[in-house]
Amino acid sequence: MNKDKRIAILSRLREANPTPTTELEFSSPFELLIAVLLSAQATDVSVNKATKGLFAAAPTPSAMLALGVDGVKQHIKTIGLFNTKAENVIKTCQILQDQHGGQVPENREALEALPGVGRKTANVVLNTAFGWPTIAVDTHIFRVSNRMKFAPGKNVDEVEQKLLKVVPAEFKIDVHHWLILHGRYTCVARKPKCGSCIIEDLCEFKEKTE
Numbered sequence: 183m184n185k186d187k188r189i190a191i192l193s194r195l196r197e198a199n200p201t202p203t204t205e206l207e208f209s210s211p212f213e214l215l216i217a218v219l220l221s222a223q224a225t226d227v228s229v230n231k232a233t234k235g236l237f238a239a240a241p242t243p244s245a246m247l248a249l250g251v252d253g254v255k256q257h258i259k260t261i262g263l264f265n266t267k268a269e270n271v272i273k274t275c276q277i278l279q280d281q282h283g284g285q286v287p288e289n290r291e292a293l294e295a296l297p298g299v300g301r302k303t304a305n306v307v308l309n310t311a312f313g314w315p316t317i318a319v320d321t322h323i324f325r326v327s328n329r330m331k332f333a334p335g336k337n338v339d340e341v342e343q344k345l346l347k348v349v350p351a352e353f354k355i356d357v358h359h360w361l362i363l364h365g366r367y368t369c370v371a372r373k374p375k376c377g378s379c380i381i382e383d384l385c386e387f388k389e390k391t392e
């Protein structure tokens with residue numbers, strides 16, 4: 183795909199949704215970190231249902247530590263992998279408390295050192311809580327980037343590097359949300375909704391649906 187087409191796609195996505203953001207509900211970097219940690223292999227809707235009560239009971243690392251692993255489990259047991267996630271939440275809170283003064287560090291290395299936090303989660307937190315131009319590649323972004331030939335790559339790391347290279351600076355902060363939302367609601371996995379896609383004329387997928 184050439185540069186002009188990519189810019190046209192991004193411009194159109196921006197026009198349709200000028201201020202995109204995550205569908206996870208949060209009111210602080212700490213809540214965003216925990217919500218993203220819980221969202222692995224779970225929908226944002228299911229995470230939001232669980233975090234409503236969890237964040238009301240424990241909006242800070244120290245309050246989460248007071249809740250303990252079993253207390254966290256009570257709030258998140260409707261989410262997949264809740265046992266491991268509850269343990270990671272508590273271990274993460276302990277590190278935040280001991281090493282970062284109870285704050286979420288604005289630092290990739292420190293974020294990736296937290297239990298249950300990988301590159302993707304760190305990218306989301308750096309982007310959405312701190313405004314860094316990082317691009318977290320999840321299953322939706324991976325699929326959409328390859329399908330449209332927007333930023334093809336064999337794995338999520340390759341797609342991330344390609345996106346960082348080809349997306350102009352003015353679009354970098356928001357591209358992650360535009361592509362996720364496009365993949366979640368229009369360019370869906372099984373049968374993309376090409377007939378109602380706002381970038382259909384620009385997309386280079388060869389097997390478009392009606």
Ligand code: SF4
Nearest residue numbers: 369374376379382385
């Ligand atoms: S035209 Fe179809 S394949 Fe291309 S981006 Fe739109 S929904 Fe996806």
